[in-house]
Amino acid sequence: TVSGDDPFVAGGLEVRRDANRPNGWIVAGELASVLRKDEKLLVWWRGRQYEYERGVGARVAEVSATHLEAPMPGQVIAVRVAEGETVVRGQELVVVEAMKMEHSIAAPADGVVEAVFCKQGDQVERGKVLVDFEPS
Numbered sequence: 001t002v003s004g005d006d007p008f009v010a011g012g013l014e015v016r017r018d019a020n021r022p023n024g025w026i027v028a029g030e031l032a033s034v035l036r037k038d039e040k041l042l043v044w045w046r047g048r049q050y051e052y053e054r055g056v057g058a059r060v061a062e063v064s065a066t067h068l069e070a071p072m073p074g075q076v077i078a079v080r081v082a083e084g085e086t087v088v089r090g091q092e093l094v095v096v097e098a099m100k101m102e103h104s105i106a107a108p109a110d111g112v113v114e115a116v117f118c119k120q121g122d123q124v125e126r127g128k129v130l131v132d133f134e135p136s
Contacts, residue, residue, distance in 0.1 A: 007090075009106070009108040010027075013027055013028040013071050013103070014027075014028060014029075014090075014104070014106055015027050015028075018031065021033075023035055027045050028071065028103055028104075030045065030046060031045075032044060032045035033045075039053060040052065040053060041053075066108055066132075066133045066134075066135070067129045067131075067132055067133075068093065068094070068105050068108075068129070068130055068131040068132075068133055069126075069127050069128060069129055069130060070096050070105075070124040070125065070126055070127065070128045070130055071096065071098075071103050071105075071126065072096075072098045072099070072103070072126045073098060073123075073124065073125050073126050074096040074097050074098030074099075074103070074123075074124060075096065075097050075098075075121065075122070075123055075124070076094060076095070076096055076097075076118045076119065076120055076121065076122040076123075076124060076130070077095050077096070077097045077102065077120065078092075078094065078095040078120060079093075079094050079116060079118060079119060079120055080092050080093055080094065080095070081093045081094075081113045081116065081131070082113065082116065083113055083114065083115055083116055084112065084113065085112070085113045086110075086111070086112050086136075087107040087110070087111060087112070087113060087133075088107065088110050089106075089107055089108065089109045089110050090106050090107060091106060091107045092104045092105070092106055093105050093106060093107055093113065093130075093131050093133075094116075094118060094130045094131060096124060096130075105130055105131065107133060108133070108135070109135040109136070110135065110136050111133055111134050111135040111136045112133075112134050112136065113131055113132070113133060114131075114132040114133060114134050115131070115132040116130070116131055117129055117130055117131065117132070118130045118131075
């Protein structure tokens with residue numbers, strides 16, 4: 001599921017187009033490539049290929065209540081917000097270190113942090129909800 005306008009947020013990662021490369025994208029600050037093939041999207045990122053079914057549907061411009069998740073297993077090295085805090089789109093909320101890289105979990109829109117489910121030093125699995133976020 002992808003939300004927002006470019007830059008998008010997908011699985012808690014910032015995703016944006018790379019204007020310098022055809023089929024180029026930048027995912028969590030790293031180059032990626034996307035190719036449409038029939039009803040699938042083929043994505044190359046971090047030396048791996050991922051395959052996704054393309055869904056048909058209306059594009060939603062507003063963000064609904066969001067559970068921001070860990071993009072991969074790792075250790076929480078920073079929690080930059082507290083429950084009830086008002087944040088702006090793109091503001092860094094949590095940083096997870098995985099594979100010797102820092103992955104920033106950012107607010108997908110202006111809003112309020114409803115709950116924080118992690119603390120510095122926590123080991124987290126991919127998909128663990130780190131922050132509940134309510135867009136304004």
